[in-house]
Amino acid sequence: MTQLEAQDPARLGKREKTKAANQQAILDAARKVFAELGYGATTVRDIIRGTGLASGTFYNYFKSKEEVFQALMDESALRVRPALIQERLKATTFEEFLRGMFLVFFSYVVDDNRAYTMMRANSGQIRVRMDTPEVIAGFDELRVDIDDGIERGVVPNVDPEYLTAALIGIAFEMADRMVQRDDPDPIAAADFATALVVGGIDLVPHKK
């Protein structure tokens, strides 16, 4: 009754191989079903149905529906994080620092629209936050780097916690707005956000 074909050539025991495959299958099914039905409406059984596994098996991999969702968020976070780190390291001024971070984040949101939209769709009804320790790890590193940047003189000497909070707030709320637009423009969004913080918003007049 198992429809799973193993194709991974890596040297792993069959056990590890199917475990990994199952885990991924559940995640894939979950992403799909969440997108179709929304978080609230999908049941654990809906998810497992898409994998050919038995209902009980789900619980060998995840504790609950919420945990799968969280795992999906983590997957997304993992995909942005390297780029964020990259940007952070190559910035030499605060403005570069900000523009790089915002651009990476907004671009990701537009690119991986599926993942982000899925998350957003679920946001409406009932929501697992994106700023849990796991998901926000990139931004937590951000706070550390802001501390660092202050020492190095790259970042102004302001309350790092508030600064981080404000940046996160700007990023997420603007992203929400952006994806609702007809033609989302990450560069424009990043410019706006950057100007708002470093220069005052006068810098980016809105063309009507």
Next chain:
Amino acid sequence: MTQLEAQDPARLGKREKTKAANQQAILDAARKVFAELGYGATTVRDIIRGTGLASGTFYNYFKSKEEVFQALMDESALRVRPALIQERLKATTFEEFLRGMFLVFFSYVVDDNRAYTMMRANSGQIRVRMDTPEVIAGFDELRVDIDDGIERGVVPNVDPEYLTAALIGIAFEMADRMVQRDDPDPIAAADFATALVVGGIDLVPHKK
């Protein structure tokens, strides 16, 4: 089996009187139980138990658990909104406008800590957003007023949607941080937020 004593002296039919009383009783019980158990863990029965009413009665007043929660949020929003409007109207510069709004919001968050904390506690696990049409009405008016302000020259001519989004993001994320601090200071928070937007963050150096 009804433990409710009517004490409202207003001239209302007994029907209206108990209806209003029941509605409020459910809301009060809900706030308490949500705070104790968290949104996810409380059941509709947990809520109704605190009122002496029967389980079916709950559904005469609210459609679901989520709806009560939303109603509680609306109650809170209703409490801030007049002050927000007040601030908005009396501002003559953008800076005043911002500082007023931020201060009202942060002060409310600190004052009505119970309501806000309840909300926050639930935020973690699973969350009903604060930016639904109802809750955010104050901020929706904000967007309208920003449009207005642009016309009047009080608010800089920038993309109003992004500006609103950014302000909301700053407000909520900073509020989250603020309430976690030992000695939350709404004035300092409002100063920070205002400086961040109007003047660039250099204006408020952080004392270490």
Next chain:
DNA sequence: AATAAAATTGACGCATCGTCACCTTTCTCT
């Protein structure tokens, strides 16, 4: 007082959850 209207009640049927005893597959060791 009789009748109508409205609201309350709690038992019921339904759905989902998470568990667990049993079974199948994979691993290990000689």
Next chain:
DNA sequence: AGAGAAAGGTGACGATGCGTCAATTTTATT
């Protein structure tokens, strides 16, 4: 290779919570 052990998969089951609804009680109307 084969036997025993360990890991993992299975699906039926008990438990829990939901929302409904026919019956009942309470309030309004005439």
